[in-house]
Structure formats: C-alpha cells, structure tokens
Amino acid sequence: MDAAIDVDRDRLLDSLRAQAEFGATDGGGLHRLALSPADRAVRDWFVDALTDAGLSVRVDAFGNVFGRREGTDPDAAPVLLGSHLDSQPRGGIYDGALGVVTAVEFVRTLDDAGIDTRRPVEVVDWTNEEGSRFQPTMQGSGVWAGALDLETQYERTDDDGVRVVDALERIGYRGDAPAEQREPYDSYLELHVEQGPALETAGADVGVVTGIVGLSWGRVAFHGRPDHTGTTPMHLRSDALVAAADLTTAIRRLPSTLGDRTVATVGSLDVDPDSINVVPERAELTWDVRDSADDVVDQAVDRVEAEAAAAAAREGVEADVERLLRAPAVEFPARPVDAAADAVDALGYDGLRLVSGAAHDASRVASVCDAGMVFAVSEGGRSHTEAEYTAPADCYRAANAFANAALRLAEPV
Numbered sequence: 510m511d512a513a514i515d516v517d518r519d520r521l522l523d524s525l526r527a528q529a530e531f532g533a534t535d536g537g538g539l540h541r542l543a544l545s546p547a548d549r550a551v552r553d554w555f556v557d558a559l560t561d562a563g564l565s566v567r568v569d570a571f572g573n574v575f576g577r578r579e580g581t582d583p584d585a586a587p588v589l590l591g592s593h594l595d596s597q598p599r600g601g602i603y604d605g606a607l608g609v610v611t612a613v614e615f616v617r618t619l620d621d622a623g624i625d626t627r628r629p630v631e632v633v634d635w636t637n638e639e640g641s642r643f644q645p646t647m648q649g650s651g652v653w654a655g656a657l658d659l660e661t662q663y664e665r666t667d668d669d670g671v672r673v674v675d676a677l678e679r680i681g682y683r684g685d686a687p688a689e690q691r692e693p694y695d696s697y698l699e700l701h702v703e704q705g706p707a708l709e710t711a712g713a714d715v716g717v718v719t720g721i722v723g724l725s726w727g728r729v730a731f732h733g734r735p736d737h738t739g740t741t742p743m744h745l746r747s748d749a750l751v752a753a754a755d756l757t758t759a760i761r762r763l764p765s766t767l768g769d770r771t772v773a774t775v776g777s778l779d780v781d782p783d784s785i786n787v788v789p790e791r792a793e794l795t796w797d798v799r800d801s802a803d804d805v806v807d808q809a810v811d812r813v814e815a816e817a818a819a820a821a822a823r824e825g826v827e828a829d830v831e832r833l834l835r836a837p838a839v840e841f842p843a844r845p846v847d848a849a850a851d852a853v854d855a856l857g858y859d860g861l862r863l864v865s866g867a868a869h870d871a872s873r874v875a876s877v878c879d880a881g882m883v884f885a886v887s888e889g890g891r892s893h894t895e896a897e898y899t900a901p902a903d904c905y906r907a908a909n910a911f912a913n914a915a916l917r918l919a920e921p922v
C-alpha cells in the first residue's frame with residue numbers, strides 16, 4: 510500500500526495549541542498533573558473533540574477516555590490509538606498530548622477522505638501516564654491491561670493524601686465502562702515525542718520504535734535521630750540526610766558499572782523536619798533505573814538495596830526500602846513496527862529504528878495486543894521541562910507517518 514492519506518498540518522497544529530491552553534505555564538509549558546482541575550478541563554475539551562469527530566465516547570472506571578469509530582466488519586477487532594494528556598510539573602506541551610491530538614486528527618483525515626476501515630478505530634487518553642502526582646507511571650493503561658489492580662490503584666494517594674478514586678470523582682471522570690478490555694483488540698499505535706537526542710543526532714525525520722526499556726521505581730526512607738545542630742557532637746549523630754546523600758551518589762555511579770545504556774536517577778528527596786538547625790530525622794528518596802535488558806535492571810535494584818543498607822550502617826540509621834514499580838522491557842512485534850516503517854518509507858521520510866528510553870502506555874498495552882510507536886524529533890532531546898520543543902514540520906511528519914501506519918492496521922476498504 511502506498512501512502513494514502515495526508516493529515517491537515519494546520520488543523521493538527523491548531524489542536525496541539527488548543528490543548529496546551531489547559532494548564533499553560535508562564536514559561537510556555539504545561540502544569541497539568543493527573544486528575545487536577547487542568548486535567549479535567551483538557552479532558553472536557555478532548556471529549557468535545559471526539560464528539561465533534563463523530564465518535565462515540567465512553568469513560569472507564571479508571572478515567573481512561575475512549576472514542577470509537579465503527580468499522581465495516583462488525584466482527585473485526587479494533588485498532589486502538591492514543592497517548593496521555595496529563596503532564597509533569599512544569600512539563601512540556603508535546604509529551605503525550607501530541608499523540609492524543611494526532612489520533613483525533615487521523616479520524617478527521619479519514620472522514621475528509623471518505624475512507625472507511627474494516628476494523629473499528631478507537632482513540633484513547635490514558636489516565637495518569639506520568640506517575641508524578643500519583644505513582645506509578647502508566648497507571649490507567651496498567652489497570653486497563655490488567656497489569657495493575659483497580660482497587661489497589663484507587664487507594665494510591667498524592668502528597669496531600671488525596672486518593673486516586675476521590676480525585677477521579679472530583680473531576681467527574683470515574684466512568685461507567687469497565688476499566689478493562691471490552692473485547693480483544695487487534696493492535697495499538699502511539700505517537701510520542703522522542704524525549705531524547707537520538708533522532709536529531711542521526712538527522713532522521715521520524716522514529717520507528719522497536720521496543721521500550723525495562724524500568725524499576727522504588728523509594729528508600731532513612732530514619733535517624735533529630736538533634737540540635739549546635740550542641741550534638743559529630744560522632745553522636747544519626748543523620749538520615751547523610752545516608753540519603755550517600756545513596757544518591759552511589760546510584761549516580763551505578764550505570765557506569767552495568768550496561769552501556771543503563772540510566773539511574775534520584776529524582777525526589779524529602780527531608781524532615783527540614784530545618785536549618787535540626788539534624789535530619791527522616792530522609793526519603795526515590796530511584797528510577799532503566800535498561801533494555803531486564804536482568805540489568807534487576808541487578809541494579811539489588812545493588813541499590815545493598816547500597817542503601819551500607820549507607821544506613823555507616824551513619825547508624827534505619828533504612829526502609831519499598832519497590833514501587835517494575836515494568837519489564839518490551840520488544841514490539843513485527844506487524845506494527847513494519848506498518849510504521851512501511852509508512853515512513855512510502856512517505857519518503859528518513860526513518861530511524863530505536864528503543865525508547867522513556868516509559869509509555871504502549872508498554873502496558875503491549876501485553877494484550879500488538880503494540881507499536883512512532884516518534885517525533887525532540888529538539889535538543891529535551892523533555893519533562895518547559896523547554897521541550899518539537900518543530901511544526903516534525904510534528905507533521907510524525908503525524909503523517911503515524912496516520913498512514915494506523916490506516917494500514919485498520920485496513921481501508
């Protein structure tokens with residue numbers, strides 16, 4: 510099949526700009542944490558966009574929002590397309606949102622061209638992909654795919670103690686549809702910005718994603734003894750923050766001793782009582798470790814735990830270790846990868862095959878149907894910051910590759 514459709518570049522960019530108004534920051538980014546008022550506002554906008562595109566909308570019990578365009582074959586399994594509309598704190602306007610607006614744009618393009626597909630097409634906005642306000646990441650897709658238990662995830666709380674289930678109720682997005690597959694799905698395709706520098710470095714137009722790295726998230730809480738900083742001799746202290754600092758630098762050094770592409774990060778640190786003249790009683794940090802080989806991720810986690818115990822022993826504090834999430838590495842099957850690669854070739858774009866270092870809902874959906882992804886170029890590889898940027902021409906190229914790949918999966922009649 511040659512390239513058959515061409516998305517409306519201006520309409521796509523208008524949608525991208527429109528969604529970016531909900532939760533816009535002064536710095537040109539987005540602060541749209543999962544299940545916040547800004548998330549509700551963009552969801553309302555998304556539901557209107559689905560309705561205007563003639564899709565039947567349903568919201569599931571975990572707040573995942575779907576729009577469905579029927580196919581010509583009532584027995585055919587649907588193709589699912591989408592990403593997420595929540596953002597990181599002071600994040601970028603492309604992460605997730607570009608994939609959602611492109612999925613809607615695909616449906617509009619089919620309508621404009623008068624194309625029917627054999628398979629139904631569904632567009633989805635997954636709840637809480639970012640895992641920033643509520644953990645873990647990929648929460649909505651994880652529940653839907655059966656990797657996470659609905660009731661357990663309802664009870665997860667944010668830093669203010671608000672439960673997911675109450676936040677869903679509050680924004681009016683605890684829906685009626687079961688948060689699970691209603692029927693077998695044929696495939697899932699997600700467009701996303703790369704969020705790293707590989708495409709730009711290679712001078713490629715579009716990325717054809719072949720898989721996603723494995724990931725471990727966890728938390729270590731060190732418990733020491735609060736004391737007066739002026740009067741307590743150094744040798745009598747049990748300083749929780751010193752142990753946390755020790756572990757932080759150990760985690761930073763870990764990747765160099767493991768795989769070539771291993772990454773490890775301490776992204777959050779909480780200190781109590783957080784006072785200039787009290788020896789810290791409690792210090793809590795998180796880890797995020799990723800590699801495309803699951804055995805490397807597992808080794809890294811074992812090492813983090815051993816380093817936590819050693820740091821605690823050196824400082825005379827207690828360490829509580831909690832593993833929060835283990836998402837296995839995913840290798841996408843040939844069918845969606847080939848659909849994306851063939852579409853890129855047919856459009857005359859320069860495609861690059863690559864493994865995603867970022868987590869995506871596609872890795873959860875991959876456990877229930879054939880999943881694949883298309884990447885757009887990220888300028889400077891920047892993401893999870895307001896500085897995130899993908900040029901209009903790159904948004905358009907990736908969207909066009911995605912639309913033509915999605916059409917291959919949905920089977921035009």
Ligand code: GLV
Pocket residue numbers: 638639646866867868869
């Ligand atoms: C999600 O954005 C992740 O890769 O952590």
Ligand code: MN
Pocket residue numbers: 593604605638701869
């Ligand atoms: Mn994302």
Ligand code: MN
Pocket residue numbers: 597604639893
């Ligand atoms: Mn993200």
